[in-house]
Amino acid sequence: MNSKNDYKYFDTACEIGKRLAESGAEAYRVENTVEIILKTFGAHDISVFSIPTLLLIFAKHEKKRLFFSVRIHKTDIDLAEIERMNELSRRMCKSKSFPEISDSDYSYSKVFRLFCAALSTGAFCIYFGGTPLDAVLCSVPALAISLFENNKPFSLGEIAFSFRASLIAGLIACFFEMIIPGCSSNKIMIGAIMLLIPGLSIGNSIRDLLFGDILSGTLSLINAVTGGVSIVGGFAFAIAFFKYAVN
Template sequence: MRTPEEQLVDASLDMGKALLLAGGEVTRVEDTITRILHAYGMHKVGVFTITSLIEVTARTPDGDEIVKARRIAGGYATNLDRVEQLNALSREICATCPPPQDIISRIEAIKYPKPEAAWISYIGAMLAAGSFTVFFGGRLADVPATIILACFINWMDRKGIYKKENQLLFYLVCSIVTGFLGCILVRVGIGVHLDKILIGCIMLTIPGIPITYAMRDMLLGESITGLFRFVESLLIAASIAGGFLLATVLAEGVL
């Protein structure tokens, strides 16, 4: 049976994993775990974090050494509201020191909130993609095709087909299908400028925030994590660009 100290370390690892998957920086994850364990009287706390692993070493007040690691697997997302809620919870934990079981249940409640209405994300995708299409030189006649493709991309993203297992494959398939559908829409008269339509749609998938986070991590001295995130973002961007290019080439030969 796990001791209360081991349960506490597990709870702190759950907190760190939730922060990391919500887009929290590595330094925030390490600082949060360290502060929580110190609040419960543990000392000589060491936390090592990269995008795929969190490792914690801590010494209990009785002098026992605890070493635990948590593999981080799953899709990363930027959710600043979730990061803020987790930060508030961590401060409350440090102030009140609740039982570890309560910490885990509170984290789960933040990780799995009541889902928002689907129409909100669809409206956002349509407005964003349509605006970028016009901004980059498209006409109003291109907006209907952009809206259709934006809804398809948002549907794919909400379904998350293979996204958690392999983001590169997900974005490659998504961009190929979107590009091919765009070619069909232009051929049947829905839209005029295929390049402007696809530019508007591609802006919904470009990993701009992850690239920014990678630069931030490197500037904060977390070179390994920053490089991991930067390379992953470049590979995703390459798969998106390659998918749209492949779709247009195939469409020219088929349609």
């Protein structure tokens, strides 16, 4: 075996860790997965450090020091990618081979995903007390948010994106209430808010904090709170605009 192949497992483990972190896996899952792969292939003195924006991996293989660091640009939660990387790491450890990592792809068509965005907001609109008319109208801001998400510029941060998306959803909902009698902008906005709410990251961040991953937990918590404030800000701006400027 040449020396390049000796450390190929390290590159594959780093790639799996990076993809897990980018797809929204918890810090402990990223760290655990990478550590298990490295141990299986004979590395020692392993230390893996994962926070929402950075992944650092150190290890020794015989006398060689191995190091990897990457800036994590979190995109959207991709559950299929988390499962794929998990399965790949299991297979890698079992067969001690280096599988090729192909690019992730959406399992569902774009049209079906847009339909599901409308369906989910409509369902939650009724869940929170809306009428069938509100649920149907709710699909318009949902489609607007989903289309924005699909065409999100890389430079636009998560906070700016949430603010813009909630502002537009809020304006559409208030406009509907103005022109369509019998519909409630409140219920339409509640349905739309469900597409943007970062509730789960609050759960994950508190779990990270309680398990001693202070830095990861704090960063996730700040991220969730600022994300929540930006959503609230967008809707507040839309409501205030229609309350004071239009009416």
